[in-house]
Amino acid sequence: MDRHILRTLEYHRIIQMLEDQASSEPGKQEIRSLEPSPEEGEVRHLLHATAEGMDLIRLKGGLSLEGVKDIRSAMKRAEIGGVLSPDELLAVAGTAEAEKKVRRVIESLDEEEASLPHIRELAGRLHPISDLAKQIRKAVDEDGHVLDHASLVLNRVRHNILRVQSGIRSSLDQILRSSGYQKMMQEPIITQRNDRYVIPVKQEYRGAFGGMVHDQSASGQTLFIEPETVVAQNNRLRELELEEDREVERILRELTSRVDESAESLLANLTLLTELDVILSKARLGQVIRGVCPRIDQKGGLSLKKARHPLIDAKEVVPIDVELGNDYRGIIVTGPNTGGKTVSLKTVGLLALMAQSGLPIPAEEGSRVPVFSGVYADIGDEQSIEQNLSTFSAHMTNIIRILDRLDPRSLVLLDELGAGTDPTEGAALAIAILEKILDRGCRVMATTHYNELKLFAHGRDGVINASVEFDVETLRPTYRLLIGVPGRSNAFDIALRLGLSENVIEMARDQLSRDENRLEEMIRALTADQKAAEEERTKAEALHREAQELHRNLEKKLEEWEAEKGKIREAARREAKTVISRAKREAEDVLKELRRWNRQKPGEIKEHRLIEAKKRLEDAEPETSLSPSERDKSINRKHPIQVGDEVYIRTLGQKGQVIDDLGESGFQVQAGLMKMKVDRDDMEWRSSPRREKQEGSTSYRRQSDQVRHELDVRGKLVDEAIPEIDKYLDNALLAGYRQISLIHGKGTGALRTGVQSYLRRHSRVKDFRLGGQGEGGSGVTVVELN
CATH class of the missing domain: 3.40.50.300 (P-loop containing nucleotide triphosphate hydrolases)
Incomplete structure (x- = not known):
């Protein structure tokens, strides 16, 4: 693009705004050279990357890369054998640490939440060199000083330096406190000249005060003298300081060598991190100007x-x-x-x-x-x-x-x-x-x-x-x-x-040509039409926003209703669980009472006690969504009650058989040993007997009072059990049963195998299975008849 035109359109000011958003110096340098691309593929790629950066900032609040520095000149020095300064090593450490920081932020994002393919690809290409940063940080502090524990030798030397410095100060303090020397001192202080500890002595006492003169004041009235008593200590201190310098240089050289070994990875990371910083800078600028990435x-x-x-x-x-x-x-x-x-x-x-x-x-x-x-x-x-x-x-x-x-x-x-x-x-x-x-x-x-x-x-x-x-x-x-x-x-x-x-204006209008007047009128009309259309569009947009708001409110209410419905379901589930638990406890109590009656008088449990116990069990059953009367009416509409049907008598809480139709008065029902008149609405149909046609009339054969729902063949051989089972199945079919149980016990399993083999061949057996929990388990076969 022509730079004159870029400046005419003030593109350079946008670049300045973008540069302010960059967090690293390499990112700022890259932005300064940024120019529009004429290639469609490249532009599309750049905009997609910027959109990803905006998503990253929206989800994670940004990613600062201020620790990334331009380390290219340091890399060249390391390559040719130079020793990097502590500040240069810190710049390398900051750049190396950025790799781990980027990975941590990207890996914390769920791909379903934000795919970010380009940014993830950049992060995936970063070389893992954070260990190099740890080595540098372990040896150099944030101020650029090599730390004492960078090596054992350096730690020992610096410890000795402190000891010698303490001895020098102690010797000089004795001189300053001595009454014989106090009048010779310009000031009672200890200072340094040429890296050696000295004290300020008045010029007139030079002859009376021994030692080496290192400096004098501008007026010449004060001499800075190193007393003879500390010369040897100062010499020792200087030797230790030179040893310290050599050890520091050795440490820096060793770190420089490690940097040189990772030079290729460092430079590759620098390029990737710079690109990422530019992407994030564009995204931050988008926030500042409230911008979007166009298609x-x-x-x-x-x-x-x-x-x-x-x-x-x-x-x-x-x-x-x-x-x-x-x-x-x-x-x-x-x-x-x-x-x-x-x-x-x-x-x-x-x-x-x-x-x-x-x-x-x-x-x-x-x-x-x-x-x-x-x-x-x-x-x-x-x-x-x-x-x-x-x-x-x-x-x-x-x-x-x-x-x-x-x-x-x-x-x-x-x-x-x-x-x-x-x-x-x-x-x-x-x-x-x-x-x-x-x-x-x-x-x-x-x-x-x-x-x-x-x-x-x-x-x-x-x-x-x-x-x-x-x-x-x-x-x-x-x-x-x-x-x-x-x-x-x-x-x-x-x-x-x-x-x-107005007269003057009319005269001016007359000066215009007919075409010019027509043009003005046309423009006036177009302007009015445009304004009217704009007003209509504004109204339409307002209605559209109102409809959207109404839609959102309805959706919100629907969500609230669904949430409330879920709460009601949960409350109902908890209540049902409580009711079922109570029913189970009641059933267990009934069974315990029946066992107690049986132990007291074996074989003499009266019918009214059975009816009473059964009523308690029925009362313990949790209610369904339909009330009993509604449920009975629904069942009775589907199965009209007739003579011979088995019914459930609600007031008694037990089953009985209809033996006579009394018309509007109801039915006569036999329940156990009792016969009674029962109202139609007080009964619920349970089953009907099998009907047989006999010469134009209908007769009923029902043996439900004599036939039990289960047959116990335990202890019998297969050959003994089969005839008994065959007869029992006929009686059960005549009684109208749809499901019965055969109790064969567990034992060796031979009886169970023989019984089930027989059932497979029986024409009126629809299906069979082993008993479930509470039905006897594998010791019982539950048979479904057709």
């Missing part, structure tokens, strides 16, 4: 929805909607000065450059941009910050240069096209230039004041008028861009609002 339009269409200029205060900027490249390839924008024409032009150009740099653009979701081979602009009025190309010759020079470089994928932005010369010639020249650009297949957006260009846009295929709105009531521009409506001069309306006589 790439392969057909060359540009669609900006509520686009805003990123360099104008968000509280003041007016969003614009722009469509270019689909139904029309050219837009001619007209309107008053300072009305926002140039801002609209710059917004379109700058957002195109930002998108092709992989940056979010300040617009709404659904915005689309093509990838232009070049963006060319001639914007040189007083509103341009950096350039002032206001003369006609300067405009023409720039336009000629642009025309020589165009191709069908170019975007051309022309401000005040044809201005600066005779209006008639300027308009004609502007039309010719636009025709040339359109013939090349380019997209073009131009601003003008000429009516001729309004007519050109109205009559030329692929070109549309647009204008910046002006409020005649307030005499101020609204800065809104209206596509499809040419701009009016508004001169007559403004003059009238300012108080100019």
